[in-house]
Amino acid sequence: MRKWLLLLILSTPFFLPAQHLSNADKKLVKALKNHIQFLASDALEGRRAGTNGEQKAVDYIIGQYQQLGIKALGVDGYIQNFPIDEGNALTGNSFLKVNKQILAIDSFFFPISNSGIGYILSKAAISLNESKQVWFKDLNEVLEENASNPHFDMTQWLVTTAADIQQKGATALFLHNSGKLVDNIQFYKFDTTKALPIPVLYITKEGFSKYFNDELGTYDIEASIQFEHPTRTAHNVIAFIDNHAANTVIIGAHLDHLGFNEDKHGLDLNNFVHNGADDNASGTAALIELAKALQNKSPKHNNYLILHFSGEELGLLGSKYWLEHPTYTGSINYMINLDMVGRYDTARKLTVGGFGTSSAWSTILSTTPTSLLTHYDSAGSGPSDHASFYRKDLPVLFMFTGSHSDYHKATDDWDKINYEGEKEIVCYVQAIIKKADGIGKLDFLKTREASMGRSTKFTVSLGVMPDYAFTGVGVRIEGASQGKLGEKIGLKSGDVLMQMGDYKIVDVMNYMQTLSKFKKGDKTTLTYKRGTDEIKIEIQF
Numbered sequence: 001m002r003k004w005l006l007l008l009i010l011s012t013p014f015f016l017p018a019q020h021l022s023n024a025d026k027k028l029v030k031a032l033k034n035h036i037q038f039l040a041s042d043a044l045e046g047r048r049a050g051t052n053g054e055q056k057a058v059d060y061i062i063g064q065y066q067q068l069g070i071k072a073l074g075v076d077g078y079i080q081n082f083p084i085d086e087g088n089a090l091t092g093n094s095f096l097k098v099n100k101q102i103l104a105i106d107s108f109f110f111p112i113s114n115s116g117i118g119y120i121l122s123k124a125a126i127s128l129n130e131s132k133q134v135w136f137k138d139l140n141e142v143l144e145e146n147a148s149n150p151h152f153d154m155t156q157w158l159v160t161t162a163a164d165i166q167q168k169g170a171t172a173l174f175l176h177n178s179g180k181l182v183d184n185i186q187f188y189k190f191d192t193t194k195a196l197p198i199p200v201l202y203i204t205k206e207g208f209s210k211y212f213n214d215e216l217g218t219y220d221i222e223a224s225i226q227f228e229h230p231t232r233t234a235h236n237v238i239a240f241i242d243n244h245a246a247n248t249v250i251i252g253a254h255l256d257h258l259g260f261n262e263d264k265h266g267l268d269l270n271n272f273v274h275n276g277a278d279d280n281a282s283g284t285a286a287l288i289e290l291a292k293a294l295q296n297k298s299p300k301h302n303n304y305l306i307l308h309f310s311g312e313e314l315g316l317l318g319s320k321y322w323l324e325h326p327t328y329t330g331s332i333n334y335m336i337n338l339d340m341v342g343r344y345d346t347a348r349k350l351t352v353g354g355f356g357t358s359s360a361w362s363t364i365l366s367t368t369p370t371s372l373l374t375h376y377d378s379a380g381s382g383p384s385d386h387a388s389f390y391r392k393d394l395p396v397l398f399m400f401t402g403s404h405s406d407y408h409k410a411t412d413d414w415d416k417i418n419y420e421g422e423k424e425i426v427c428y429v430q431a432i433i434k435k436a437d438g439i440g441k442l443d444f445l446k447t448r449e450a451s452m453g454r455s456t457k458f459t460v461s462l463g464v465m466p467d468y469a470f471t472g473v474g475v476r477i478e479g480a481s482q483g484k485l486g487e488k489i490g491l492k493s494g495d496v497l498m499q500m501g502d503y504k505i506v507d508v509m510n511y512m513q514t515l516s517k518f519k520k521g522d523k524t525t526l527t528y529k530r531g532t533d534e535i536k537i538e539i540q541f
Helices: 023-039 042-047 052-068 139-145 154-167 205-211 277-296 317-324 360-366 386-390 419-437 508-515
Strands: 079-085 095-098 109-111 118-125 134-138 172-176 200-203 218-225 231-241 247-254 302-309 331-338 350-353 374-377 396-400 464-466 475-480 496-500 523-530 533-540
Touching (some): 023 277, 023 419, 052 277, 052 302, 079 317, 118 134, 134 139, 231 317, 247 277, 247 317, 277 331, 277 419, 331 419, 396 419, 496 508
Parallel strands (some): 172 200, 247 331
Antiparallel strands (some): 109 200, 231 302, 350 396, 475 496
């Protein structure tokens, strides 16, 4: 789950006070534990969307519904396939060797986003740029030379420089930065800028220090730079409990997680398997058990559509795809989303989001008893799949037991789940569904926007909600929170954030990193696009 808006709270697992469990409760606890132990096992390799591990989770979920006799409502049985665009990537046979030593990609070098392709075999000297060799450019020198030029643009400089040195016989351009000035060079896989005429590689400070430590020396360089644009197929799982009612309730949870951190969304930055027991094997297990309960005995004034989404970790892709290609077209009443419901304790409580998306929720929730300590949040938006439905003017509820020190790390394992707490959450959601059944179709209300932020990473925010499915350069926003900075400076839905001060913004993760560079009171320039217009304004956090 992408929890930009909530605090990262460090705490030990809390278990409900010792209590006598009925046989039914014991059975539910055991079932939840069995589901989570399987879904969060190493055998599923972190359930990265569009992988064999995700497919094993899909097969497991389908097997549960087949045993229960719940109707399939996908495109191919229970399944709805959808494509994931992986963007540009180096091919497996791309490499860089310096004096016959292979340099590790990312750690020591990377191609810039619009690098040219080709094979390089060259003797090169940093201090001497000659025909038929790799040329070197120190970006710190370039930035210092242009410090007083308000119109300097690094992207245009790269285009001009690459074309110029190619005319002089250069076979490739190696960039490095010897100083502290920000150069904003990075690899963005969805960059659609026209490719440069020669390969252009960025050598990191670590790579330059390790492999190019003699400025007067000559280096034997061999490299091959080739790109591919792969796609992979992810899978939503959809089941339907048909009570022949006029309205249908959607209950959802995402089934995917981070795999081996191939998409670099992990917070521990290692390539160990990220099993995602809380995120979101817990919500998946809860949804299976809710479906089981509703199949056995459900309130009859609604039908129940069970949606397991993939691609949530990549930007709510599965839920947005289902809404664009619905497998059910009848009247939808409301949506309940379960994402990270496995770490209940009295410190974090259970957060129930979406409280303000219908006037009916106040009555329903205030009259639904529970032993859980709860916190209510009115916002219908937020970085999980309920936001996709809220954007379609549907009432939503969002069940979430809070972030923790294992969030998006390889340590989010099944033995840290509070199974009795999760059992209580399943029972609570059942009770809410039952209470809502007699009200009919719920009305819909717009709410404030949930601002995004991870307070341990930065202390300032624009107060905007990003469009997580946007794959262009920058961060397209879906709205600005009332009274926050974004609204005050006039940001609107559809605006695309492009740059903040010296820092270019290419995607949501990069935006988070950019915010961490500023503190309250700082002044800077924000550049954003509205349609084809580029707008620059001065802001103060």
